[in-house]
Amino acid sequence: MQYSVQWQMHSSGQDLKKGDVLLSNHPAAGGSHLPDLTVITPVFYPGYDRPVFFVANRGHHADIGGKTPGSMPPDSKYLWEEGMYVKSFKLVNDGIFQEEEVTKLLMAPGKLPGCSGSRNLHNNISDLRAQVAANQKGISLVTELINSYGLETVQAYMGHIQENAEVAVQDLLKIIGTKIQAETGEAVLWAEDKLDDGSPIVLKVTINKENGSALFDFSGSGDQVPFNLNTPRHVTYSAVLYCLRCMVGHDIPLNQGCLKPIQIKIPPGSLLDPSDDAAVIGGNVLTCQRVVDVIFKAFSTCAASQGCMNNTTFGDDSFGYYETVAGGAGAGPTWHGRSGIHTHMTNTRITDPEILERRYPVVLKQFSLNRGTGGRGSFFGGDGVIRELKFRRSLILCLLTERRVYSPYGLNGGEPGRKGRNIIYRHNGSEENLGGKFKTPVSAGDIFHLETPGGGGYGNVNDDVGIPSSAKRARTL
Known part of the structure; x- marks a missing residue:
C-alpha cells in the first residue's frame, strides 16, 4: 500500500486539492493485481496548502473485465487480458464522483480481443463509493487527532510508530x-x-x-x-x-x-x-x-502452509463470481498447524452457503476438512479441505492453484503436507483431473471437486508427543 501512495504523491501530489480522490490498480504504480482497486484520498488541514496525510484503502472487486468471468484468467499472458487497469485517475474531482468516466474505464476491456468489460458494473460502482466513504471516515478520525493534539504531535507519533517497528x-x-x-x-x-x-x-x-x-x-x-x-x-x-x-x-x-x-x-x-x-x-x-x-x-x-489461495472463479457474460478456499497451515516448533484456514498473504472469508446458492447457479455439495492431509511430525500440519460445487447451468469455470506438483514442505524432520487436486465429474459420468490451472466450460449437472493442500509437519516424525486428536483418527483409518 505504501508504494501506491508514494507513487501518487510523486505523480499527482502537486495537483491535488480538497475534494479529490484517486483511483489506481496498475502494478507499475504500486498495485498488486488488477482486481485490487486502491482508493487514495489526501488529508488537508486548515492553514496548510498541501496534504498533511493520505488515507488509502484497497478492495478486491469480483470482476473488472478481461478474458474470463471473475477477472482471474488462468491463461493470461499480458496484463491487458486481466481487466481494467489505470495508474492514476481522479475518481472524485472537486467533490464530484466521476461515475460516467469510471464506467468507461471499467467497460474499456471489452474493446480488446477476446475480452469483456466488467460483468459486475453495478457492484463496482457501489464498492468504489464505499471505498471513498471509508477514506472519508479515516479523514474524520485523523482530523480529530490533529484537533486534539496538534499536527506536529500527531506526525511525530506516526514517526514513533515506525521507529518502534x-x-x-x-x-x-x-x-x-x-x-x-x-x-x-x-x-x-x-x-x-x-x-x-x-x-x-x-x-x-x-x-x-x-x-x-x-x-x-x-x-x-x-x-x-x-x-x-x-x-x-x-x-x-x-x-x-x-x-x-x-x-x-x-x-x-x-x-x-x-x-x-x-x-x-x-x-x-x-x-x-x-x-x-x-x-x-x-x-x-x-x-x-x-x-x-x-x-x-x-x-x-515453520513448515510450509498450503501455499495457495485455490482461486476459483465461474460465470458468463452476465456475472462473475470469485472465491478463495482455505487449506492447511504449517506446523511450528511448538504448535500444530491449523486446519481449514487461510494463511499468510490472504485473509478472505468465504461466501455463506445460503447466499452462494441463492445468488448463483450452483449447489454446494460438500465443504469439509480432508482428514489426514497435514504432514506428520512432532507437530502435525493442518488439514486441507474438500469443496464440491454442482452447477445448475452452463458456465465457464476457471481455477488458479499451486501445490499440485510440489508438496508443502515439512521442516526439521517433519513430513510434507498432501498436494491439492482439482477434479471435474461430468454429468455424463466421465472424470477429469484438470491440473493446477485451467479454464473449462461446465454444464448443468457437472460437479467440481476441489481438494486443497495440507500444511507441512514439524519435527521428528517418530515423536508422537502432542499429536492432535484429528490426526490420530486419520492415522487409524
Whole structure:
C-alpha cells in the first residue's frame, strides 16, 4: 500500500486539492493485481496548502473485465487480458464522483480481443463509493487527532510508530544473526522452493548482527514467465514485511518501519520484478505465497502452509463470481498447524452457503476438512479441505492453484503436507483431473471437486508427543 501512495504523491501530489480522490490498480504504480482497486484520498488541514496525510484503502472487486468471468484468467499472458487497469485517475474531482468516466474505464476491456468489460458494473460502482466513504471516515478520525493534539504531535507519533517497528526488527535480527553465526560461522541464511512449473524462488539473507540490518537477496530466482505467475516487485516487499512482522517479539502494528533495516535485492526481469505489461494475476495470489514459504524456510520459522489461495472463479457474460478456499497451515516448533484456514498473504472469508446458492447457479455439495492431509511430525500440519460445487447451468469455470506438483514442505524432520487436486465429474459420468490451472466450460449437472493442500509437519516424525486428536483418527483409518 505504501508504494501506491508514494507513487501518487510523486505523480499527482502537486495537483491535488480538497475534494479529490484517486483511483489506481496498475502494478507499475504500486498495485498488486488488477482486481485490487486502491482508493487514495489526501488529508488537508486548515492553514496548510498541501496534504498533511493520505488515507488509502484497497478492495478486491469480483470482476473488472478481461478474458474470463471473475477477472482471474488462468491463461493470461499480458496484463491487458486481466481487466481494467489505470495508474492514476481522479475518481472524485472537486467533490464530484466521476461515475460516467469510471464506467468507461471499467467497460474499456471489452474493446480488446477476446475480452469483456466488467460483468459486475453495478457492484463496482457501489464498492468504489464505499471505498471513498471509508477514506472519508479515516479523514474524520485523523482530523480529530490533529484537533486534539496538534499536527506536529500527531506526525511525530506516526514517526514513533515506525521507529518502534524498526527497533523490533533490529532486535530480532541481532538475536538470529548472533545465533546463526555461532552455529555456522557466518550470519547467512538460505532457502529455495519451486512453483509447480519448476520456476525457482531463491533467497539468501545476510544479517549484520551488530546493527540488526539484513540483505534479502532473491538473485537466482526464475526469469519472468510468459504467463501470469509474475509478481510485482512491491508484492515481494509486502511478503518480506509480513514475515518480519510475524517473527518479531514485540507487539507492534504492521507498518513500513519493519522494512527500514532491510535491503531487498530482486533481479530485474525476474518473475519477482517483471516488465510493466507482464501478466501478474497469479503472482499476487500464488507466487507471493511461495515467497513467504521461502522466507520462513530460511529462518526455520515453520513448515510450509498450503501455499495457495485455490482461486476459483465461474460465470458468463452476465456475472462473475470469485472465491478463495482455505487449506492447511504449517506446523511450528511448538504448535500444530491449523486446519481449514487461510494463511499468510490472504485473509478472505468465504461466501455463506445460503447466499452462494441463492445468488448463483450452483449447489454446494460438500465443504469439509480432508482428514489426514497435514504432514506428520512432532507437530502435525493442518488439514486441507474438500469443496464440491454442482452447477445448475452452463458456465465457464476457471481455477488458479499451486501445490499440485510440489508438496508443502515439512521442516526439521517433519513430513510434507498432501498436494491439492482439482477434479471435474461430468454429468455424463466421465472424470477429469484438470491440473493446477485451467479454464473449462461446465454444464448443468457437472460437479467440481476441489481438494486443497495440507500444511507441512514439524519435527521428528517418530515423536508422537502432542499429536492432535484429528490426526490420530486419520492415522487409524
